[in-house]
Amino acid sequence: MSHSFTEPEREGLYRAIYERRDVRSQFLPDPVPSHVLARLLNAAHHAPSVGFMQPWDFLVIDSLEVRQSVLEIFDRENERAAGNYDGDRGQTYRSLKLQGIIESPMNLCITCDRSRGGPSVLGRNTIMETDLFSTCLAVQNLWLAARAEGIGVGWVSILDPQELAQVLELPEQVYPLAYLCLGYVSEFLDQPELQAKGWRSRIPLSELVHRDTWGHLLESEDELRGLMD
């Protein structure tokens, strides 16, 4: 169709989607040049947002002091989390490296200002979380752009958001949605680390596609199935 991209352009997008990884261990110390960082931030800023509210802000974090404080929050939360697993599973959990806060050359916090756009934001009437959802879309834009630039991104989700907000001196209405570690990497792994380490496998897509209402799986449609397996 006339508005579709050229083959190499499409390839670039799909390559970013399939070769993007959550990076924790392969960071190189080389700094991310500011013009490249600007491209990443601008990509994030062009995400869709409900009512065009653009609820995001970006905190570019170099300070070792700030990062050290964030790492302390992570360590506490991760110790608590490890307690959820027994035996082999517990051992595997503790062997996983789940953040690169200090080794990565920079951290980036993408926040969501829950009050941006005032009390009535178009399209944010019934579902108040649409501002958080919009901010996630910005995260994914940045994540994919980073991959295309050869930059790895790791999302550190094992953090207490209230403690994080305090360290980052966020105003009350601002939520620290995504705390990311960024940097060039020695390699992008072939598959997600949790899959490679046997923690969890990818679900066959054919088990996730329903027709019209829940529970009528699409499996019987040959073409769709062929591409999915």
Add this chain to the structure above:
Amino acid sequence: MSHSFTEPEREGLYRAIYERRDVRSQFLPDPVPSHVLARLLNAAHHAPSVGFMQPWDFLVIDSLEVRQSVLEIFDRENERAAGNYDGDRGQTYRSLKLQGIIESPMNLCITCDRSRGGPSVLGRNTIMETDLFSTCLAVQNLWLAARAEGIGVGWVSILDPQELAQVLELPEQVYPLAYLCLGYVSEFLDQPELQAKGWRSRIPLSELVHRDTWGHLLESEDELRGLMD
């Protein structure tokens, strides 16, 4: 750096990011071929998810009966929403077309199964909403892939999620995160419709980037500023 993409590949990704639109009015009736739909769903399925939990499912909705029911939910919620605006603003609101549920050749609901992966999901300890956030990342993958395929996507956020779940016969633990309209389009608008119609403007990126902690704007850094304005 060695892991960055070729120029045309990078261009493809950035083009998708910058030329993606929330489409409500330009849908063509041509059906989306199933092999193209499979590419979009597979792109969504390769989004990152906390603990690799992959909480998403995809409901491919053709049924006119289902769509009609969803449109009724929209109409009720939209009428309520219009009540938030007076005078000119109210007139503008009512003039905006905010969904293409019936005109688009297909609808797609991306859901989030809040119980997938069991009670302890790696990385989902403090922040229980990380499953919803992960599902948003899948939405953005699909949205960008659709743009590259020449397919427009519109996210209908003016819906009551409980009523929507009922129409789609979702199990109790499954949340209808994104209700999307999809189809080839007559055009992708140059700029977001809300911006073109004067509803809201894009915020200069330089006002959104902070150094280390909140409130120290990066504006003084020439290179970054140069690229942002």
